[in-house]
Amino acid sequence: MTRTSLTQLEARDGFIPRHIGPSDAEQAAMLSVLGYQSRAALIDAVVPANIRRKDKLDLGQFFDPLPEQAALAKLKSIASQNKVMKSMIGQGYYGTYTPPVILRNIFENPAWYTAYTPYQPEISQGRLEAILNFQQVITDLTGMGIANASMLDEGTAAAEAMTLIQRVGKSASKVFYVADDVLPQTLEVVQTRALPIGVEVRTIAAADIENLQETCFGVLLQYPGVNGDVRDYRNACEKLHAMGAMVVVAADLLALTVLSPPGEWGADVVVGNSQRFGVPLGFGGPHAGYLATRDDYKRSMAGRLAGVTVDAQGNKAFRLALQTREQHIRREKATSNICTAQVLLAVMASMYAIYHGPKGLEQIARRVHRYTGILAASLQSLGYQLVNDTYFDTLTVITDQAEEIHRIAYENGVNLRRIDARHVGLSLDETTGRDEIALLAKIFGDAAGKQANVDFDSLDSDAQDAFPAALSRTSAYLTHPTFHRYHAEHEMLRYLRSLADKDLALDRTMIPLGSCTMKLNSTSEMIPVTWPEFSNIHPFAPEDQTVGYREMIGQLEAMLCAVTGYAGVSLQPNAGSQGEYAGLLIIKKYHESRGEGHRNICLIPSSAHGTNPASASMVGMQVVVTACDENGNVDLADLKKKAEQHSANLACVMVTYPSTHGVFEEGIKELCEIVHAHGGQVYVDGANMNALVGVAGPGLFGGDVSHLNLHKTFCIPHGGGGPGVGPVAVGAHLVPFLPNQASTGYQRAGENTEQGIGAVSAAPYGSASILPISWMYIAMMGAEGLTAATETAILNANYIARRLAPHYPVLYTGHDGLVAHECIIDLRPLQDKTGISNEDVAKRLMDFGFHAPTMSFPVPGTLMIEPTESESKVELDRFIEAMITIHAEIVKVERGEYDRMDNPLKGAPHTAEVVTADDWKHSYSREVAAFPVPSLRKRKYWPPVGRADNVYGDRNLFCGCAPIEDYE
Numbered sequence: 020m021t022r023t024s025l026t027q028l029e030a031r032d033g034f035i036p037r038h039i040g041p042s043d044a045e046q047a048a049m050l051s052v053l054g055y056q057s058r059a060a061l062i063d064a065v066v067p068a069n070i071r072r073k074d075k076l077d078l079g080q081f082f083d084p085l086p087e088q089a090a091l092a093k094l095k096s097i098a099s100q101n102k103v104m105k106s107m108i109g110q111g112y113y114g115t116y117t118p119p120v121i122l123r124n125i126f127e128n129p130a131w132y133t134a135y136t137p138y139q140p141e142i143s144q145g146r147l148e149a150i151l152n153f154q155q156v157i158t159d160l161t162g163m164g165i166a167n168a169s170m171l172d173e174g175t176a177a178a179e180a181m182t183l184i185q186r187v188g189k190s191a192s193k194v195f196y197v198a199d200d201v202l203p204q205t206l207e208v209v210q211t212r213a214l215p216i217g218v219e220v221r222t223i224a225a226a227d228i229e230n231l232q233e234t235c236f237g238v239l240l241q242y243p244g245v246n247g248d249v250r251d252y253r254n255a256c257e258k259l260h261a262m263g264a265m266v267v268v269a270a271d272l273l274a275l276t277v278l279s280p281p282g283e284w285g286a287d288v289v290v291g292n293s294q295r296f297g298v299p300l301g302f303g304g305p306h307a308g309y310l311a312t313r314d315d316y317k318r319s320m321a322g323r324l325a326g327v328t329v330d331a332q333g334n335k336a337f338r339l340a341l342q343t344r345e346q347h348i349r350r351e352k353a354t355s356n357i358c359t360a361q362v363l364l365a366v367m368a369s370m371y372a373i374y375h376g377p378k379g380l381e382q383i384a385r386r387v388h389r390y391t392g393i394l395a396a397s398l399q400s401l402g403y404q405l406v407n408d409t410y411f412d413t414l415t416v417i418t419d420q421a422e423e424i425h426r427i428a429y430e431n432g433v434n435l436r437r438i439d440a441r442h443v444g445l446s447l448d449e450t451t452g453r454d455e456i457a458l459l460a461k462i463f464g465d466a467a468g469k470q471a472n473v474d475f476d477s478l479d480s481d482a483q484d485a486f487p488a489a490l491s492r493t494s495a496y497l498t499h500p501t502f503h504r505y506h507a508e509h510e511m512l513r514y515l516r517s518l519a520d521k522d523l524a525l526d527r528t529m530i531p532l533g534s535c536t537m538k539l540n541s542t543s544e545m546i547p548v549t550w551p552e553f554s555n556i557h558p559f560a561p562e563d564q565t566v567g568y569r570e571m572i573g574q575l576e577a578m579l580c581a582v583t584g585y586a587g588v589s590l591q592p593n594a595g596s597q598g599e600y601a602g603l604l605i606i607k608k609y610h611e612s613r614g615e616g617h618r619n620i621c622l623i624p625s626s627a628h629g630t631n632p633a634s635a636s637m638v639g640m641q642v643v644v645t646a647c648d649e650n651g652n653v654d655l656a657d658l659k660k661k662a663e664q665h666s667a668n669l670a671c672v673m674v675t676y677p678s679t680h681g682v683f684e685e686g687i688k689e690l691c692e693i694v695h696a697h698g699g700q701v702y703v704d705g706a707n708m709n710a711l712v713g714v715a716g717p718g719l720f721g722g723d724v725s726h727l728n729l730h731k732t733f734c735i736p737h738g739g740g741g742p743g744v745g746p747v748a749v750g751a752h753l754v755p756f757l758p759n760q761a762s763t764g765y766q767r768a769g770e771n772t773e774q775g776i777g778a779v780s781a782a783p784y785g786s787a788s789i790l791p792i793s794w795m796y797i798a799m800m801g802a803e804g805l806t807a808a809t810e811t812a813i814l815n816a817n818y819i820a821r822r823l824a825p826h827y828p829v830l831y832t833g834h835d836g837l838v839a840h841e842c843i844i845d846l847r848p849l850q851d852k853t854g855i856s857n858e859d860v861a862k863r864l865m866d867f868g869f870h871a872p873t874m875s876f877p878v879p880g881t882l883m884i885e886p887t888e889s890e891s892k893v894e895l896d897r898f899i900e901a902m903i904t905i906h907a908e909i910v911k912v913e914r915g916e917y918d919r920m921d922n923p924l925k926g927a928p929h930t931a932e933v934v935t936a937d938d939w940k941h942s943y944s945r946e947v948a949a950f951p952v953p954s955l956r957k958r959k960y961w962p963p964v965g966r967a968d969n970v971y972g973d974r975n976l977f978c979g980c981a982p983i984e985d986y987e
């Protein structure tokens with residue numbers, strides 16, 4: 020035996036074989052099924068030669084993969100350049116304590132963070148219940164009739180509210196007023212959104228709203244205002260309504276526990292952010308925004324909505340209601356393009372409310388308010404004057420020494436809000452204690468050259484509620500038992516566990532969702548997210564405190580440029596849909612900059628994801644649909660014809676590559692050339708980048724703009740429906756138009772802010788605190804690992820396609836009968852013969868403990884399977900076995916051995932209650948129902964509910980916690 024060398028022994032555990040599921044031996048076995056000698060040979064056959072990368076992916080200093088510990092150490096040293104100070108900047112972002120039971124059991128728990136959006140309700144009851152709780156928190160606190168399941172942030176929620184009232188309101192006006200004390204970052208997002216749809220945004224002094232005479236379709240108010248004022252808008256609302264205008268109020272949830280909710284004084288829509296309910300600052304996100312409105316407008320609301328229905332046995336079941344995937348149905352007529360939202364953060368915020376309960380929340384709010392009163396008195400005793408005589412937690416101090424105050428504050432480790440040379444702002448929060456009040460008094464005292472009074476007893480006895488008495492909250496909230504039962508940690512721990520146990524996430528099974536790329540979210544990637552150096556940074560903290568963040572972000576931007584072949588990237592958009600929106604705005608601005616602002620036609624193939632047409636219409640483009648041929652490819656003849664027809668006005672084409680049909684179309688380069696020849700730009704939807712990384716780059720084969728989904732290709736977990744990051748990447752000619760943020764002076768290094776499209780998110784870097792996940796992934800994979808991941812994803816998909824083909828036809832294939840990184844299997848022939856639908860197969864898979872593949876997208880009646888590179892052959896074979904077993908059941912229906920209506924497929928999923936009930940009336944056995952394959956005896960997931968009734972749920976829409984009677 021040869022002796023192992025020291026160098027061999029010294030080789031550190033690499034991350035690549037941890038991320039890539041199949042071992043070398045498994046890969047060889049799969050390749051032999053496909054008839055290829057090597058993975059390279061397979062890739063040569065799958066990927067058209069004319070789009071292949073000529074050189075190796077150049078990741079610069081990240082070319083070589085870093086072992087897990089080394090990557091963590093490197094990122095830690097970058098993170099440690101951030102300075103964690105006490106941020107009292109406020110302006111929509113506040114200090115908060117994440118209850119440790121929530122931190123560990125939700126935020127750091129793969130059972131929650133690796134789940135998918137709950138489109139399959141039966142395996143999503145836990146997170147659906149949590150979302151319903153969130154909706155209940157929001158409806159209660161805002162005093163509105165209905166609230167949705169989360170928005171991307173406060174800024175975009177306000178923008179969605181603006182378009183909502185435009186849709187449902189009666190006014191024909193195009194004018195929207197924004198009070199001058201609305202958060203500046205919200206105003207910016209609203210302005211960005213208003214411009215392309217012809218809405219004129221005007222600002223108005225908050226104090227003058229009551230006297231507004233000009234016609235408008237609505238106004239946006241902030242409650243309390245950014246300077247701290249708590250204004251009584253009741254008369255204003257009455258007048259505005261009488262004028263035919265509607266009222267949107269951006270409100271602070273903590274303040275609403277003690278202030279009269281906007282729903283009680285005339286708001287039509289209430290929006291905001293739930294960050295301060297236990298979600299770390301994270302340099303601006305991710306946090307769950309919210310949107311609540313009157314019951315009448317529920318069908319016009321943007322975003323997702325969880326609701327209650329019944330299952331096949333008549334038991335209560337939760338599911339997504341109404342517009343679930345409305346972009347796929349309504350496309351360019353959809354109410355908004357929101358797809359991925361902020362579910363994980365909404366779940367955290369809801370659990371914070373549940374853990375504290377109404378009394379606990381009110382105590383936090385009253386404490387914050389009392390401290391604010393004490394501080395106000397102390398500042399006044401120093402001779403300072405305040406701008407606002409009403410407040411909840413925010414004071415704006417008048418001073419001619421603003422710079423000096425900021426300097427002293429800084430020396431004491433405190434960030435205050437920079438307003439201008441004569442005003443300093445500050446906001447208190449849950450984490451404020453006597454020490455902080457004393458420190459603030461000292462800071463302002465030092466600036467004034469005086470000793471402040473910090474005698475809490477005397478100051479306290481003077482402190483009164485500092486908001487109008489008429490705005491004192493009298494109505495109860497969070498009265499449902501859910502908000503009273505889980506205050507003991509054991510109760511909370513077990514509640515969280517019981518919910519997680521109802522759901523299928525990646526910690527239990529592969530989730531083969533086509534187009535969604537449910538790959539490994541490794542623990543090393545997740546760990547840095549909760550490092551204080553990343554999580555305790557305010558988005559508007561001074562630059563010298565965010566050096567580490569900006570270095571990490573700069574490196575990630577460079578990595579993504581290298582991967583895509585583009586020249587610049589912005590990480591601001593906080594979902595793929597937002598990246599699309601930003602990318603299309605960039606194209607629009609580019610045309611305008613060349614005097615071709617009339618170009619407004621957007622060509623979109625019929626196979627496109629629904630967010631594409633929805634985004635196009637949001638930027639005011641006109642969608643022209645182009646056909647696909649019988650092989651699933653973009654019909655180039657039709658595209659050419661339409662490009663010619665619209666040549667003078669052609670703005671762009673939006674194509675997904677490889678296509679949503681799961682094939683590498685040979686004609687992609689030609690497509691780009693055709694569109695360019697007619698003066699259009701090429702938008703390549705990058706959701707399928709998992710088939711391209713290291714192998715080809717959209718910026719190299721003809722694309723001008725792409726969005727990426729870091730929550731697909733780059734390992735950010737889906738969180739049960741968000742968070743996500745949807746960077747927009749562009750060619751050199753479009754770099755000047757990338758998003759910026761004027762209110763914070765944020766712009767990409769060296770860019771001219773004038774040309775940028777403005778802000779598309781509230782925070783300059785969007786959901787910054789989850790960017791370390793993608794950084795870690797790329798750093799640990801290196802060029803070689805990323806390329807291997809792509810190749811293995813393609814291998815895994817082809818292996819599944821080949822093994823399933825004898826049972827289920829694969830709808831579209833490319834060269835040599837091969838698919839890209841996903842495959843569509845066609846259930847329609849079987850359905851025609853047997854009545855068994857793709858939905859029946861999806862539900863039956865639950866009995867096997869699997870999450871269904873993507874249903875009916877992009878082709879109705881099909882299933883789209885994407886295994887990703889992270890699934891081992893063992894797991895793929897388990898899935899294949901389930902699918903083949905299901906096929907055999909369908910054959911039994913076909914042969915008449917099973918009844919067409921009473922069979923294991925139509926009966927699926929089977930709950931434990933159904934299977935163990937004394938009366939069993941089915942023509943198939945209980946054993947077949949519950950244990951269709953032997954391995955399930957060792958490892959069985961029991962769906963908690965039977966098949967959810969969608970029609971019932973929409974007819975009897977109910978979107979909150981169960982009525983109190985149900986708990987008795």
Ligand SMILES: *Cc1c(COP(=O)(O)O)cnc(C)c1O
Pocket residue numbers: 357358359534535594595596597628630631675679704706707728743745
């Ligand atoms: C997922 C997806 C999108 C939308 O991305 P979100 O992050 O969910 O907004 C757009 N296009 C395609 C092809 C997708 O698969």
